[in-house]
Amino acid sequence: MPKVRIQKKSRTHDQVYRQGILFNTGIGQHILKNPLIVDAMVDKASIRNTETVLEVGPGTGNMTVKLLDKAKRVVACEVDPRLVAELQKRVQGTPYHNKLHVVVGDVLKTDLPYFDVCVANLPLPISSPFVFKLLFTDLSLVSLVDKQFANSFILYCILLCSLQVCSTDVSAGVCSTYGSQTRWVKITSNLLLKVESSVVRIEPLNPPPPINFQEWDGLVRIAFVRKNKTLGAAFKAKPVIEMLDKNYRIHCSVKNIPIDQELDMKAKLQAILDVNDFTLMRARTMDIDDFIRLLKCFNEEGIHFS
Known part of the structure; x- marks a missing residue:
């Protein structure tokens, strides 16, 4: 009888499993753990202490706590109730508790409260529709997106916005510089797909062009x-x-x-x-x-x- 091959789980998968949270990669869940990239994204957003920040897909709150330290208020939109519970547990009993407002639901379908700037580690499936949703507003966005999407988006954005893209290739698991990270995303065939990401900052032109x-x-x-x-x-x-x-x-x-x-x-x-x-x-x-x-x-x- 032939031996049954058992697929080994990745170290990241094991760590997540032991913590009791198994991420749903089917909806693009991925956790940004590199503190250098988190700090760089928050710094690049130039958040004032009087501003309200929208964070899409806060996950377990690695970037949320950094935003809470800078902003007057953070509106975190998360579709997964498990991660909402983890996020609320993380800030419970801290000075940040009253500054965090969590919205549970799909950010594309949810009516969001007022915010000044959006900082996000966007799930892959909603990167394009969400960025285009914000494109014709007077709001700025700092986000981690798929590198291929970022590159194709440059030509479109440059016509309407001031766009900065910092994209430095790094090896898997070694995100030592601001700009790009490599992550592994599980797809339906149970294979692992290597995805490179870029951090983009999008700001509207001021004044905007006189067009419809x-x-x-x-x-x-x-x-x-x-x-x-x-x-x-x-x-x-x-x-x-x-x-x-x-x-x-x-x-x-x-x-x-x-x-x-x-x-x-x-x-x-x-x-x-x-x-x-x-x-x-x-x-x-x-x-x-x-x-x-x-x-x-x-x-x-x-x-x-x-």
Whole structure:
């Protein structure tokens, strides 16, 4: 009879198991334990003692206690009731107890109280939707995110925000410098996936550009689907043409503008790009002024992105 192979648990897994907390990696739970990275993130947030801080996914509170020491108040949003209990136990009987407000639930679906800045070790599955949720606010964010997401997000953010990314590769388990850590995340096939992370700081431009942000978001998403493609190619995609044609007809109906039933939206989009010299431009080489001008050219012709 062949020997049964027993998969060895990692040292981290054993330590967590002995502490009585088994993290749910299915929802992206990972605990940031390196004190150097925690301290650097808190310092980078430049928290004043009059500010309220939102922390998403506080876990067992390694970063929460540092934030409580700096801020007037910390709102910690945690979806796992087990970790909420651990966090409350950690601050119970300390001067921090009255400064901590815990919100139990999904941060994407929960109505959050007022806060001045967000500092977070974001779970992988919600990194993108949460960052985009904050992007069009006047709030700053300091967060640990997947390095691949951070790199792809730079080009998008740089158009609307001041973005700082510090990404220094380090070996697994040796997070000795601010910027990046390597962690291991369990996936459904019971294998271990190596994930590199980066710390990002995002701040809104002040004053913000004079644009409709929903319109802006729609335009930039189309342009950055393939950032190396020309705009002429990006606006030839069938889903893009259909969406803009629908928006155009709604706009004409609301404004009581007669609609040409034989309108060729593909040709109309191409004409707008050609006349304004945008056809051969690429999203990765354009700056904020280029995108504002492009949005204005489309809007003047009744083309809207929201």
